[in-house]
Amino acid sequence: MVFEIKHPLIAVKLSIMRDEKTKSKEFRESLDEIASLMSYEIFKDIGTYPSDDTFMTPTGIELQKIKLNYKIILVPILRAGIGMVDGIRNMIPTARIGHIGIYRDEKTLEPHEYYFKLPKVENPLVVLVDPMLATGGSAVAAISAIKARGYNNIRMATLVASPIGIERVSKAHPDVNIYVAAIDEKLNEHGYILPGLGDAGDRIFGTR
Ligand code: PRP
Ligand code: URA
Numbered sequence: 001m002v003f004e005i006k007h008p009l010i011a012v013k014l015s016i017m018r019d020e021k022t023k024s025k026e027f028r029e030s031l032d033e034i035a036s037l038m039s040y041e042i043f044k045d046i047g048t049y050p051s052d053d054t055f056m057t058p059t060g061i062e063l064q065k066i067k068l069n070y071k072i073i074l075v076p077i078l079r080a081g082i083g084m085v086d087g088i089r090n091m092i093p094t095a096r097i098g099h100i101g102i103y104r105d106e107k108t109l110e111p112h113e114y115y116f117k118l119p120k121v122e123n124p125l126v127v128l129v130d131p132m133l134a135t136g137g138s139a140v141a142a143i144s145a146i147k148a149r150g151y152n153n154i155r156m157a158t159l160v161a162s163p164i165g166i167e168r169v170s171k172a173h174p175d176v177n178i179y180v181a182a183i184d185e186k187l188n189e190h191g192y193i194l195p196g197l198g199d200a201g202d203r204i205f206g207t208r
Contacts, residue, residue, distance in 0.1 A: 002166055002178045005041045010034050010181050014159070018197045024206040028083060031131060031204065034159060034181055035087025042157050042179045043092070046070055046125060068092070070125035070153070073118060077102050077130040077142050080201040084129040084157065096121060100128075100145060102138045109191045111141040118149060126154045131200045133161035133180070134193050136168030143173045159200075160184055162193050 013030040016022055022030075050064035057063060072095040076082045081100075089095050101115025118126075126146055133139055139156060146154055154176045156169065161180045164187060169178060184193050192198070202208040 002170065002180065002183075003041060004180055004183055005038055007037060010037055014181055014197075017159075017203075018195060020198065022203075024203060027203045031083045031159065032087040035084040035129070035157070036090055038157055038179060038181060039088050039091040042088075042127060042155060043068075043072075068094075070123070071096070071121045073098050073121055073124045073126045073151075075100055075118065075126055075128050075142070075146065077128065077138055078115065080132060080204055081128075081130040083200065083204040084131060084159070088127070088129065088157070096124075098126075100142045102142055104135075104138055104191070106190075109135050109137060111137040113141060113145060116145055116149075118146070118151070124151065124153065126151045128154060128156045128176075129158070130156075131159035131204075132193060132196075133158040133165040133169065133178075134187055134191050135162075136165035136172075139165070139169045140172045143169070143176055147173075155179065160193055160196055162187050165193075 013034050017027055017030045047069040048066045051067045053065040054062050072092050074085055074095050075098040076085050078101040096119040098118035102111045102113050104111055128142055156176055157179045159181045161183050186194050188194050
């Protein structure tokens with residue numbers, strides 16, 4: 001399932017990110033804030049339970065602490081995915097973080113995995129994060145790598161996606177829900193999303 005998260009606050013911040021004149025600091029801050037806002041939808045249905053841990057309210061009533069049904073692992077695809085981690089972790093401070101290093105060969109557009117490290121957690125909900133879903137090659141490879149390590153409860157959060165990328169991920173991994181802030185028109189001949197926002201990694205880290 002694909003969830004396109006349409007919200008005025010997200011739309012305003014995303015248009016700031018699309019502006020080529022926006023500097024790295026504001027680009028990062030906007031991505032951070034959008035990731036926080038998207039958390040509301042990504043985790044909407046995961047459920048909670050009243051734990052054995054209790055506390056007193058100032059009005060003298062004992063209550064059970066409410067906890068999430070799942071332990072959360074956030075997995076950014078390096079590098080650009082890192083830009084979405086803090087925004088989500090601000091909402092879920094107990095989330096653990098894994099990392100997948102995948103880069104897209106600029107000529108062939110094929111994904112290459114160079115790093116993989118996930119925390120060991122029983123029955124977690126794994127949320128793969130990457131601001132760009134273009135051909136879908138990186139996301140498909142990342143999800144396959146996560147599944148190969150035995151994790152099967154997976155969602156993906158992305159900022160801007162192409163229709164082709166969404167289709168590719170949905171076909172390869174129909175069990176993975178995709179949460180996206182904007183589905184753009186198409187890819188250009190270099191595999192960049194149009195209108196998109198350029199190279200997310202370069203803009204986050206100021207490498208160009
Ligand atoms: C970008 C982006 C995704 C990937 C999307 O990463 O962050 O991981 O491209 O493209 P795809 O859907 O066609 O695979 P890139 O390989 O540029 O690496 P970077 O994050 O280090 O900039
Ligand atoms: N990666 C990016 O950073 N931007 C795109 O438009 C496509 C892939």
